Amino acid sequence: MMQGEFSRRSLLRFGLGAAVLGGPAAAMLSGCGGDDASDSSRLRVYNWGSAEEGKVYDQAFDRFEAARSGITAENNITPVTSWADYADKLAVQIAGGSPPDLINMAVEGTRLAVDKKLLMPLGPVLGEGEVAGLLEKMPASLREAFTVDGELYAVPNGWQTMVIYCNTKMFADQGIPLPSPDWTWDDFLALAKRFTGGGTFGFGMPWGFFQLHPWWLTNGAYPVSDDYRESRLTDPAFVEAVTFVHDLVRVHKVSPDPTSVDVYAQFAAGKFAMIGAGRWPIPTWKQANFADFAAVRWPKKVAHTTVFGGAGWGISPKADASLAAAAIGELVGTTTITEIAAIGQQIPVYADVLPDSGSPAGNEALKYLLSMAEDSRPVAAPVFFNDLERITMRYLERIVIGEVSPADGLKQADAELRTAIR
Template sequence: MNIPNRKVALACATAALAVTALAGCSSSDDADTSSAAKTLEIVYWNYGPAAESGNKATADAFMAAHSDVKVSLTPVTGENWGTYYANVATLIASGKHPDLMVISGEGAQFVHANNLVQPINAYVEKDPEAKTLVADIAKGLIDGFTVKGDIVTLTYGWNDMVVYYNTDVFKKAGLEPPSADWTWDDFKATAKKLTADTNGDGKPDQYGFTWASNEIFPGIMPWVANAGGNLTSDDVCTATADTPQVNKAVTFLKDLITEGIAPAPMPMSDVFTRFQNGQVAMFGAGRWPIATFLPAGFKAFDIQLYPKGDTYKTVFGGAGYPILKSSGNPDLAWEYQKFTVSDEIEKQYVGTPDKPGDSIPSRRSVAETISKVGVPPANSDLFYHSIDKYPTLVPYPAPAKYSTFESTVLRHLQQIFASETSVSDGLKNMQGELSGIVTC
């Protein structure tokens, strides 16, 4: 590594490791090109053992197919995606030069706004194999990782938000499964019928619905989107947290708590437990819950679209390996990114009934095999069907300062749902804080 570039990186790191300084610290000109041309370094969010094993499996498969390439994996900690992105930015500012990083949909805006990523438009246009792969991926998945015309990455796996329902609880209540055309009123009436005081103490101990308190994505966003709103403007430059549409969605959820149909929102891990125990009849998530449910022997569930509000939009999130400008081997990094959507890797996300994948394969031809190999739920074709049939929420509200954005939104929602403030006042206060966070 040459000394001048090392000094530049350290200077940026010393300046509070500010993300806003990264545009001047992470250009491809700074990359260390003295190392062997057949090495790749990939950073990923180390959220647990599954993160390590999943990324290692992909890296091992790539090295098996490219025996002259060495792939090294660098785990990066973070409480959520937002703090992980900030920590990767710090890593790069300190002088590291990874070739690729794992991001979710929220990260596309971050890496683009902070000049960390090398768009892949030119690769897609010139690579015949890439054109074939892209043609097999839903347009919404490409658009979701495109910022200002730049394709940030191909997504190898994704999740859209659907409603999970406990089929045993529905049967016990004498209710038919929900239909795809249900409305918010239908949903509320169903959730009310599923709420019960089973032990006779005068308080509900079985609730019709709940949602995650520690994430925006499977929490309020499906409701906000189907009310016709978003938390940011389309260019992700302005906060829109106190619009009538957002107010309508949050009020609907708050009323579920007030009327005893839903408990206070809780961490997703607790949602899983209560759902399996029959204490919660419905909740919202992507495909990842089945990776917990099926190995535990729990199969009494199915899925349906979120109920339609003033509109219907598919709220989804995906993951990909964008090529970083710090890479000394961008062409090799492109081969790796392309490999992540190959048949070999995509089929891993299908899984088996005993060991299911936790994401939906991005390629339609592979995703359509999920139901054919018998992986629950019965309505699994709905996952890809929703993004093919309905417009998507693009962009997902993911400003460059996503970590601060997410924590601010969750803090104000907690106050609203705990009745510490009214919906209107809470959203007004949220908007006031976000106005200084969501900027361009």
């Protein structure tokens, strides 16, 4: 399904990747001084995205160049399939003496990039200019995701979140109303049981570090401490949430083994009454002429808080800061954001940018996804994200297939993670 294209949606859908700048790449970067002086006539960009997104960015840089005689922007779209690969190629570029000026950075890699001094604080650069004004139009939660120790290090350019999608035809056929806005885990389980049987399941569980976050968040849990420095995998609330996920598969059997099923296609085929997702499956559903869906908030145990992730434009400390900031103004301007959002993968960073999703159901879902920024928390992305994701998902898979109990598995994962980050 990758088809050679790299997008955050693809990574999250399949649970791939490590932190940007993780592992060997981080080691290479820590030794690169980047002594080359900034070239004030050339803007080097390290970017990622699909081929369609690449064309939109090319057009944005064309507009940027047209307004500045003698300036050339090099939009380097990196064709990779994981955050680790993206990082490795960035490391090679820097080690070769060609550090980029602008970097399209995911939430997952921001803290590590800041720790490695690969991004400059943007407050002094942006001041009270055009980009600062655009930032004020973005949800505060997105800005905060790229803020470390009170300093903003990237300007958001797109994001994703998680909601529950209900198959409205399946609900209507059984005369069951859609969930109420304040539904609970118990309500969710009761509904899932009603739809399970005769070849269908109540829930198709998306499998991946990002996709599972809403279960932790709706129980008031998070895999790391609030300061992003320590593991919280054995927090009782986290263990309880993992136990609930385990029980959906192993005890109540309302969800099949989530590690090897395409829940999005099966949902459209009427095999699941509910699934969890962001905006990314909507274009595929449009192509399949499937519009029997509606988005609702995640059921709560103690809260309805969901997860979000995204990417943003950061500036290298070696860059011509004023030139790079001007480019960001074009890249997060309404024209570029509208064109990127129209492709159908990302949620736009502005509430007034609402592209046509191809169906009334898709348009309503997009509006609902936009509203989730008001009650969401960023994907847990500490400096040690690489180890956190790798270790946590390995043990979660063992737990959900029944090899180890939730409590024992998370105890082992916690011990391994603490050793890795010591």
